[in-house]
Amino acid sequence: MIGERTGLFGKGVVRPSIPAEPKGKRGYILSLVVIMLLSVLALYANDAATQKQRAHTFLQKQFYTEKTVFIIDDMAQDVRSVLSLDYPADSTQLIFNENLVVNKSQFLANYSDFISNFSQLENANVSFAYSDPLGILLSNGLVYTSNFTNQQIDLYNSIGGAAAITAYYMSINSSQASSAYSLPTFMANGTLVFLNFTDLAKPSKSFTASGFVDPAVPNQFDIKYSGNNHVYVNIGLVDGRQNSYQMQQVGVTALAGHSLIANLTTRDGLYAAYNLPLNITMPGVNFIDRLPTR
């Protein structure tokens, strides 16, 4: 009788029957379970490996990004040796310092060759374009240019209107003896100007002068040299731009150092870069932008 089991010694116990599964089906279920288990493990392993690869790629890119920043900082330090700009976070001052003795065109040409070879040591490709004048472009529209060919320095607002500057502090070093100087007409108010002229020659004709000038009209400091040569410092209306600054050497290359501090009316998120389009290529990183000043 189906569903009835007989005891070992003939004492039958009637129990409800459980239909026995075929042996092949049991094996199939076991295989399925094993395959599912291994599939889960394989998926887990694959996911773990993918995450690991992603993390590796991310960290590698991060390292190359750090290296790019390192190279940019390195180059900025090198270019700063001829022209630098500092703008401390807690002040509204722009501080330009310039070496007027170095031929910047020649310097940048040589530096371009040097840095393209040097960057090979760091497994990077670095190149930049250069042209005279060397300039610094600020995010507030101000532009500082240093033209070695014309021996002229300018600071002006490139986006129109008067430069948002309340004061100019100039410090100029001359390696040749000046003969005389003349000052602009100072006013009761306007843009504050302060000139510290240091004549390194003997006998020295150093002087300082300060006062307010009208930013809407031309104002000129004239430092005279022998042979009717001049160093002009123009502040106010220069080349049709109000409250601008210009320093010019005419017939003489007398100046060795030039420092200009400009007091801004405001500074919000200020950013500055040299007019040197830079291209840095490393695995996973390609930086194409101007060289920051710091």
Added chain:
Amino acid sequence: MPHSKNTHRGSREKSRKGLRAETRKSCAIQSHKGFVALLDAIMAIFVVITFSGIITTALQQKILDPQVQLQRQGMDVLAVLEYSGAFYSPNAILSETSDATCMRLEVYNSTSSTIDYTAVKAGCPSSSNNERVAWRSFVKNGQFGSAKLAIWVKQ
């Protein structure tokens, strides 16, 4: 009748013996099955542990070459040396770095071929097989130069 009784008794005896033999056989089969199941379970556990071990080991492995950290440190030291203008007098700065690292500074001329100056951090050997190298360029008196900092973990 006694004969029939004996015959009946004999057949019962036979039946009992047969049942006993069958039971023994069944027990042997059950035992064999149990052994296979145990072996199967052990193998399954072994496979799972092996897989888990491989995955865990893979996850625990360091993602980035630890030597990269050395190179980062080297880059920082070179930046400090340039900001301080100390490529030709680096000992004060090198001695401020971690005791666990050794460094060697080489300063080259513009063509990066001739060594102008070398300095090794105090208490360190002059080189190691596991050096990481960082470079930095600089300008001095209008001339370009380059500095190489080799850095390694102190043994």
